[in-house]
Amino acid sequence: MLAAGLGIAAVVCAVLAIRASRLLSAALWLAVVSALVSIILYELGARQVAVIELSVGAGLVTVLFVFAISIAGDDGLGEASVLPRWLAVGAVGVLLVLLVGMALPVAETDAAAGEFSIEATLWDQRALDVLVQIVLIFTGVLCLLGLLAETRLPAQTPAQPVAANVGRTEIPPVDQVPDEPVEAPELEPVLEEASL
Amino acid sequence: MTDWLIGLTILVPWIGALAVWLTGDDRPELQHRLAVVFSVVAGVCALLLLPSYDSAPALSIEVGSVFGTFTFVPDGLGVFLTAVATVVGSLAVIFSVDYMRGEQSLGRYYALVLFFIGAMVGLVLSGSLFLMFVFWEITALCSYALISFYNDDPAAVAGGLRALIITQLGGLGLLAGALVTYAYFGDTQISIFLKNAGTLPSGMLSVMAYGALIAAAAKSAQVPFHTWLPGAMEAPTPISALIHAATMVNAGVYLLARFYPAFADVSGWTTAVVLVGLLSAFLAALMAVFATDLKRVLAYSTISQLGYMVYAVGVGGVFASQFHLLSHAVFKALLFLAAGAVIHSVGTRDMRKMGGLKKEMPFVRTVFVIGALALAGLPILNGFWSKELVLEDGLHHGPVWAYVGMLIAAGITALYTFRMVWMVFYGEPRREGHVHDAGQAMKLATGVLAVGTLTTWLLAGGFGEMLEESLPFHGLHVPAGTTLYETILTAPATYLALAVIAVGLAAWWFRDRLAWVGEAVPWLAKAADVDFGFEWLNQRVVSITISAGETLRVTQTGLLNWNVLGIVGGLVIVLAVLALGA
Amino acid sequence: MNTLEIVLISAFALAGTGVYGLLITRNLIKVVVALQIMIKGAVLALVMAGAASDQLALGQSLALTVIVADTVVAVIGLAFAIQVKRVRGTLDLRDLSELRG
Numbered sequence A: 001m002l003a004a005g006l007g008i009a010a011v012v013c014a015v016l017a018i019r020a021s022r023l024l025s026a027a028l029w030l031a032v033v034s035a036l037v038s039i040i041l042y043e044l045g046a047r048q049v050a051v052i053e054l055s056v057g058a059g060l061v062t063v064l065f066v067f068a069i070s071i072a073g074d075d076g077l078g079e080a081s082v083l084p085r086w087l088a089v090g091a092v093g094v095l096l097v098l099l100v101g102m103a104l105p106v107a108e109t110d111a112a113a114g115e116f117s118i119e120a121t122l123w124d125q126r127a128l129d130v131l132v133q134i135v136l137i138f139t140g141v142l143c144l145l146g147l148l149a150e151t152r153l154p155a156q157t158p159a160q161p162v163a164a165n166v167g168r169t170e171i172p173p174v175d176q177v178p179d180e181p182v183e184a185p186e187l188e189p190v191l192e193e194a195s196l
Numbered sequence B: 001m002t003d004w005l006i007g008l009t010i011l012v013p014w015i016g017a018l019a020v021w022l023t024g025d026d027r028p029e030l031q032h033r034l035a036v037v038f039s040v041v042a043g044v045c046a047l048l049l050l051p052s053y054d055s056a057p058a059l060s061i062e063v064g065s066v067f068g069t070f071t072f073v074p075d076g077l078g079v080f081l082t083a084v085a086t087v088v089g090s091l092a093v094i095f096s097v098d099y100m101r102g103e104q105s106l107g108r109y110y111a112l113v114l115f116f117i118g119a120m121v122g123l124v125l126s127g128s129l130f131l132m133f134v135f136w137e138i139t140a141l142c143s144y145a146l147i148s149f150y151n152d153d154p155a156a157v158a159g160g161l162r163a164l165i166i167t168q169l170g171g172l173g174l175l176a177g178a179l180v181t182y183a184y185f186g187d188t189q190i191s192i193f194l195k196n197a198g199t200l201p202s203g204m205l206s207v208m209a210y211g212a213l214i215a216a217a218a219k220s221a222q223v224p225f226h227t228w229l230p231g232a233m234e235a236p237t238p239i240s241a242l243i244h245a246a247t248m249v250n251a252g253v254y255l256l257a258r259f260y261p262a263f264a265d266v267s268g269w270t271t272a273v274v275l276v277g278l279l280s281a282f283l284a285a286l287m288a289v290f291a292t293d294l295k296r297v298l299a300y301s302t303i304s305q306l307g308y309m310v311y312a313v314g315v316g317g318v319f320a321s322q323f324h325l326l327s328h329a330v331f332k333a334l335l336f337l338a339a340g341a342v343i344h345s346v347g348t349r350d351m352r353k354m355g356g357l358k359k360e361m362p363f364v365r366t367v368f369v370i371g372a373l374a375l376a377g378l379p380i381l382n383g384f385w386s387k388e389l390v391l392e393d394g395l396h397h398g399p400v401w402a403y404v405g406m407l408i409a410a411g412i413t414a415l416y417t418f419r420m421v422w423m424v425f426y427g428e429p430r431r432e433g434h435v436h437d438a439g440q441a442m443k444l445a446t447g448v449l450a451v452g453t454l455t456t457w458l459l460a461g462g463f464g465e466m467l468e469e470s471l472p473f474h475g476l477h478v479p480a481g482t483t484l485y486e487t488i489l490t491a492p493a494t495y496l497a498l499a500v501i502a503v504g505l506a507a508w509w510f511r512d513r514l515a516w517v518g519e520a521v522p523w524l525a526k527a528a529d530v531d532f533g534f535e536w537l538n539q540r541v542v543s544i545t546i547s548a549g550e551t552l553r554v555t556q557t558g559l560l561n562w563n564v565l566g567i568v569g570g571l572v573i574v575l576a577v578l579a580l581g582a
Numbered sequence C: 001m002n003t004l005e006i007v008l009i010s011a012f013a014l015a016g017t018g019v020y021g022l023l024i025t026r027n028l029i030k031v032v033v034a035l036q037i038m039i040k041g042a043v044l045a046l047v048m049a050g051a052a053s054d055q056l057a058l059g060q061s062l063a064l065t066v067i068v069a070d071t072v073v074a075v076i077g078l079a080f081a082i083q084v085k086r087v088r089g090t091l092d093l094r095d096l097s098e099l100r101g
Helices: A002-019 A023-044 A047-072 A085-108 A118-125 A127-148 B002-023 B028-052 B076-099 B106-125 B129-147 B154-185 B190-199 B202-219 B228-234 B237-246 B250-263 B269-290 B294-314 B318-346 B362-376 B382-397 B400-425 B440-470 B483-490 B492-509 B515-520 B522-529 B531-555 B560-581 C003-024 C028-052 C056-088
Strands: B059-062 B069-072
Touching (some): A002 A023, A023 A047, A023 C003, A047 C028, A047 C056, A085 B560, A085 C003, A085 C028, A127 C056, B002 B106, B028 B076, B028 B106, B069 B129, B076 B106, B076 B250, B076 B318, B076 B440, B106 B129, B106 B250, B129 B154, B129 B190, B154 B190, B154 B202, B154 B228, B190 B250, B202 B250, B202 B269, B228 B237, B237 B294, B237 B318, B250 B294, B269 B400, B269 B522, B294 B318, B294 B382, B294 B400, B318 B362, B318 B440, B362 B400, B362 B440, B382 B400, B382 B440, B382 B483, B400 B492, C028 C056
Antiparallel strands (some): B059 B069
C-alpha cells in the first residue's frame, strides 16, 4: 500500500518536473522525486543506497541545478516542442507496455527484506566497479575544471540556423581519358617516323 | 606458435600504421623508414607461417553467441595469399620511398597502406564468414581512401567513390551469405558451410551461389562491374600495384575458389562463372589494345588476367587459378611499379608522349620487358606455366567455345603487351626533356619482382601439395614435383597457345600491312572507348546510389529529440521481435 | 499484486517519463533533468531486481555505480549548459544543432 502510494507520487512528480515552465521548479520537483525514490529504496531493504540516493539526488544535484540555473537564467523556453506530443506519448507508451509485459514475471516472488552486508560485495565481487567509479569521478572533475576554466571566451557568436545544402556531395562525371583529347584510335598508333 | 604468427602478421602492419601516423608529417624520413620496417617484418612473419599450413583453425577468439567464433585457418590457400599480400606489400612500400618522396600527407598514405596489408591478411586467413566480411569491408575502405589520396583532384575522388560504391554493393552479398549460414547452421564457420552445403534448400543455395559470383565480380572488376578499375588508376602507382593488381582484386577470385565445392553443383553456376571469365578476358584485352594511357592498359590487362583466373575456377581448375594468381600478382606488380618509375620520370601517363626510353632507362626497360613477356605468356617465365595450365584445364574440363575464346584472348594479350612495350621504350622519342633512370628503392623493388617472375613457377609442386593437403573439401589432385612441367611441355595445347601468341606478336610487328583491318572495323575502336556500354551502366548505378544518399540526408536532423525517438523506435522493434519470438 | 510488482511498474514508469522528457524538451538544462529522472527509474529497477532474486547486496552495488555515473553526468552536463549559454547565448536545442545532414 505504501509502495503503491509512493510509486504513484514519484511518477506524478516526475511528470510535473518535465512540464514545469520554470527551470527552478523543475529542479525542485526533481528533488522531491529523489526523496520519494529513496524512501521506496529503503522500504525494499536497500538502506545504504537509499541514504546515498537521498543525499546525492536530493542534495548535491539539486544544489548544482540551482547554481547552474542562477548563472544560465531561468527561461523555460515555453511549451512548443519539436516532436508532436502524441508521437512522444505514443512511443513511450508502446515501449512501456512491451517492457512491463516482458519484465513483470520477474517480480513474482515476495520481497525478502533481510540484512545484507554491502561492503563485502562491493569490495570483493565488484572491485572493478569501484575502480571505474573512481576513474569516473576523476574524469568528471577534470572535465569540469577544463570546462569552467575558460576565462577567455571567444567573441559572442549568436547561434544561426545552418544553411541547407551545406556540404552537399558533388560528383563530377568521370572522364575517360586524362587531359589530352582522344584521337580516333586505330589499330596501330600514329608512328610516322618509327622504324621497325 | 602458428597462432602467434597469424596474430603478428595482422597486428604488425596495424601497429605500424599507428606508428607512422603518430610520427607526424614533419618527419618524412622517419615515416618512410618505419613503414618499410613494419611491412618487411610482416612479410617475414607471413613467410615463416608458410610451412605450418593446416586445415584446422589455429587461432580462435570467442565473441559470444551472435557472431560465433572468430577463427583463423592457415590452410594452403590462405597462407599462400598471405605471403603474396605481405611480400608484394613490402615491395610496394619500398618502392613508395622513392615514388612518394616530397609528397604531402605521407602519414595518411603509409597508415592506410599498412592498415590495408593487415586487413588483407585477415581476409584470406579468416575461417568465419562474418569475420571475412569485416576484413573485406576494411580493404574496401582502404582502397577508397587510397584511390582518393590526392583528394583535391576531382577525378581521383570520383574514381574512389565509384570503386567504393560498386565493390560495397557486392560486399552486401557476402554479409547476406554469412547471415544465411548462421540461420541454417547456427555458426558462421566456412568449414561448416562447405561440409553441409548440400543440406541447404536448393533455392537458397542458388541465391548464395549467384550472390557470391556477383560479389566476386564486383570486387575483382569482372564484366559487368569492371569499369571501376580503370577509374582507380588515379591512385599513386604503388597503390595500383598493390591493391589493384596483386591483392584486393584477388579477393573475388579467392572467394570463388574457396566456395567452389559448395556451389559447383548449382545448376548453371559454373557456366555463368566461365562466361564471366571469358567476357572479362576477351573484352578487356580488346580495350587494352586501344587504350593510350599506360596505367589504363595495365588496368585492362588486370581485368583480363583475372578473367583467366575466374574462368579456371569455373572449369574446376582451382589449383590452376590460384597458381595463375601467384604469377599474375608478381608480374603485374612488377609491371605497375616499373610503369610507375616511367611515369614518375617522364611526368605523363600518355603513351603517345613516350618512346625511345630504352636508352635513358635501361634498368626499368629490362624489368618491364621481363614482366611483359610473362604477361604475354612466353616460355620460362611464370606467366607461361600458369597460363598454359589454365588453358589446359579449360580444354579438358570446360566447354570448347570458351576455350577458343580464351585462346584468342591470349593472342590479343600478346598484341597489346608488345604494343605497350614498343610505344614506351622503343621507336623514336616523341617528347622533349631529360629523363632519369629509376631511384635505388625503385630498382630494388622491381628487381626483386623481376627475379620472382623468373622463378616463382618453380614453386608449383610445393604449392599444389599445400593446397591438396589442407583443403579437405576441394578434392584437389595435383601431380607432384616435376610431372607438372612435363605435362605442360608435352601437351599439344601448349604449342597451340604458343602459336596464337606468336600470331599476336606478329600482328604488331606487321601492323602497317594490317592497317586495312583497322579501317574495316572503326566501330570497334569507338565501342572500346566507351567500355562497350558497361561504363554507362555502372555510372547509372553510382548516380542512383549517390542520389539516394542525398535524399536520405533529411533524416539527419541533428536534433536530440528526433535522435532519441530513433533510439526508442529501435528499442521497440527489438522488444517486439523478442516478445513475438519467445 | 505484491510490493515488488508495484515497484517495478513505477520504476519503468519513471524511466518512461524521463524518456518522454528527452523527446519533448528543447532546453538543455531540462535535458539534464529528464536524464536524471530516467536514471532514478533505472536505479529503482536494479534494486528491485536485487530484492526479487534475493541478492540485495549485488543490486545495491550496481545501483551505487549507476548513481555515481549519473552524478558525474549531471555535473558535466550542467557545466556544459553554463558554457553554452555563455558562448552561444541560447540553450534552445533547435538553434544549437549544427551536426546535421
